[in-house]
Amino acid sequence: MMLFGVFLLGVVAVPIAGLLGLLVHWLTRGRPGHTAVLMAAVAVPFILVGLTGAAMIVPLFWRSDSDADTGWSDLFRTPLGGGYYATRIDTTEGPAYLDQAGRGGTSMSPENEVRRFGCLKGQAFLQMGEGYIVVHAQARSLQPLPDEVQLRRTLGVSAGQPLPWLSEDDFYDRCSPKPDTLLDRVWDTGLIVLVLALLLGLVGGVIWVRLQPPALHRVPPPRWPQ
Known part of the structure; x- marks a missing residue:
């Protein structure tokens, strides 16, 4: 995550800030307000990179306290319900292990x-x-069973019926608790509004400065005889 942030700053924000600064300087040089709008133009790409990082990181914090936590950084989780997860560490491949978060961690x-x-x-x-x-999400408990016979009895599946085993991706789609999409939408909408406000403010500032007469050609105020 930190390397990605450094990448955004060094490879994305710095070149864009330089190009945007040159463009704004060319459009507004010699006019009142030139310095202020130039500084704003250089700052906007870095602010946008910060907002991008916030858009990625902040939702992880409120999901980390929910049953729908899918992990972050080097922790990858498939929510099972009731605060239990199938967890992988440092990789998305290989075996997953039952994660009893807050009840002893992952063995x-x-x-x-x-x-x-x-x-x-x-x-x-x-x-x-x-x-x-068997994961009892409402009771927030696990029911260990020694064999498939006990599993079928607990689930009410007869011996002649296949058990509904799924791939991990299908399990997540059908059975995992999902994050609060309303909260995500509010957060995303707020970020979009903020980004648009920044860009419109910058464009409006450039237009306003561009419409000002150049400082060297401004007509001085008349002097009244004393």
Whole structure:
């Protein structure tokens, strides 16, 4: 995340600030307000990079306290409900492990590995390294089961029916709790309004300065005889 921020600053913000500064200088040089609007033009790309970082990071903070947390930085989570997750650390590939966030963390032992994800009418269940687990999201608890017979009995699935195992992506789409989209929309809308206000303010400032007569050709005020 930090490297991405440095990339945005060095590769995106600095060149754009330089080009924008040259353009604004060419449009407004020699006119009152030139320095102020030039400084604003150079600052705007850096402000936009900061807002981009905020747009990426801030939602992670309010999701980190919710059951819909999908992780951030080097932590990748598939929400299971009830504050439980299937978590990978440092990679999006390889095995995921049952993460009991706030209840002891993540054990990366073989018996804690999540082998398969299942979902039946919103009820999440897992095949683990050893046995099975049913996730009771409302009760915020786990029900370990020793074998598939007990799992079928708990889920009410007869022996002749296939268990609804899913890929991890399909499990997330069908069974994982989702983040508050209303909060995301409000945040995104606020950022868009702020960005538009910055750009319109800069354009308006350039136009206003451009319309001023050059300082060297301004007509001095008349002097009245004393």
